[in-house]
Amino acid sequence: MKKLCSLLIIVLFLSACGDDSNSNETSTSENQSDIDKLVMAYLPLEGGEGVQQTNAEFEDGLSEKIGVPVESYQVSSYNAAIEAMGNEEADMVIMPPFAYILGVERAGIEALVGAKEQDGVQSNIIVSSESEIEDITQLEGKTFGFVDPSSSSGHLLPKTMMLDEMDMSVEELENDFLKEEQFVGSHESALIGAVNGQYDATAIASPIPEALVDRGVIEEDSYRIIAESDTTPPPPFSVRGGLPEETKDQVKEYLLNFDEPNFLQNLLGMEGAEFVEVDDSDYDFYRTMSESLNMSPEELMNQ
Numbered sequence: 001m002k003k004l005c006s007l008l009i010i011v012l013f014l015s016a017c018g019d020d021s022n023s024n025e026t027s028t029s030e031n032q033s034d035i036d037k038l039v040m041a042y043l044p045l046e047g048g049e050g051v052q053q054t055n056a057e058f059e060d061g062l063s064e065k066i067g068v069p070v071e072s073y074q075v076s077s078y079n080a081a082i083e084a085m086g087n088e089e090a091d092m093v094i095m096p097p098f099a100y101i102l103g104v105e106r107a108g109i110e111a112l113v114g115a116k117e118q119d120g121v122q123s124n125i126i127v128s129s130e131s132e133i134e135d136i137t138q139l140e141g142k143t144f145g146f147v148d149p150s151s152s153s154g155h156l157l158p159k160t161m162m163l164d165e166m167d168m169s170v171e172e173l174e175n176d177f178l179k180e181e182q183f184v185g186s187h188e189s190a191l192i193g194a195v196n197g198q199y200d201a202t203a204i205a206s207p208i209p210e211a212l213v214d215r216g217v218i219e220e221d222s223y224r225i226i227a228e229s230d231t232t233p234p235p236p237f238s239v240r241g242g243l244p245e246e247t248k249d250q251v252k253e254y255l256l257n258f259d260e261p262n263f264l265q266n267l268l269g270m271e272g273a274e275f276v277e278v279d280d281s282d283y284d285f286y287r288t289m290s291e292s293l294n295m296s297p298e299e300l301m302n303q
Contacts, residue, residue: 123158
């Protein structure tokens with residue numbers, strides 16, 4: 001999740017053209033003939049030539065689908081992307097859910113599709129197989145190894161799960177219920193630390209344990225899952241609300257039928273992911289989390 005937040009963002013800029021008589025029309029009156037080009041902006045993952053090739057293939061296919069050139073553009077931050085959407089300078093963006101919620105509030109963006117891993121992602125609260133802890137209530141007075149302050153599945157979501165289960169405030173959880181909380185930097189380190197007894201429990205994204213077992217890093221019977229969240233909604237591809245409906249439909253159709261797994265792996269670091277249908281209400285999951293933690297989407301995004 002953090003990689004997603006810190007490594008990558010895509011923004012598609014649509015430029016309008018026309019004579020002076022059309023210059024005062026509102027965005028809701030745009031039509032397909034207004035579109036001059038589509039410019040894609042992103043912070044690339046490491047990968048060099050391979051990443052550039054999959055991005056180029058994606059851009060070429062999208063250009064053919066919508067009938068206008070697609071170019072590349074780099075953007076510095078999620079806040080910059082949201083501002084561009086609000087100013088009608090940017091028309092499409094992929095960003096983490098908390099950034100998306102902020103974009104809805106500030107710029108009226110709409111979720112078009114989501115990028116989902118095959119089985120989805122949950123947050124799992126995990127203890128060593130030798131631990132006597134059986135459920136969340138038994139974490140009282142224990143040490144907890146979180147991944148990173150900004151990690152959804154490795155911090156924000158499991159903390160929300162504990163708040164809901166114990167019916168307490170964030171302050172009570174952190175200062176009274178838990179003995180100590182640590183941030184260890186990565187999902188892999190968090191799980192290895194719990195297995196090795198560095199802390200009593202941890203929370204990580206659900207694909208991590210199996211991956212570490214497959215690599216021989218930990219034994220299959222070295223850990224136990226004591227709680228798991230619902231499957232998290234996927235990171236959304238979002239569009240500016242005032243875009244022509246024809247453009248939205250064309251881009252959505254292209255994304256839902258795009259079948260190049262290396263593109264999303266390079267783009268988001270998500271293995272075996274695909275584009276799926278989503279709705280704004282899916283992201284109430286994160287709005288509820290924001291309320292439980294008593295933090296705004298912007299505060300959570302910038303953790």
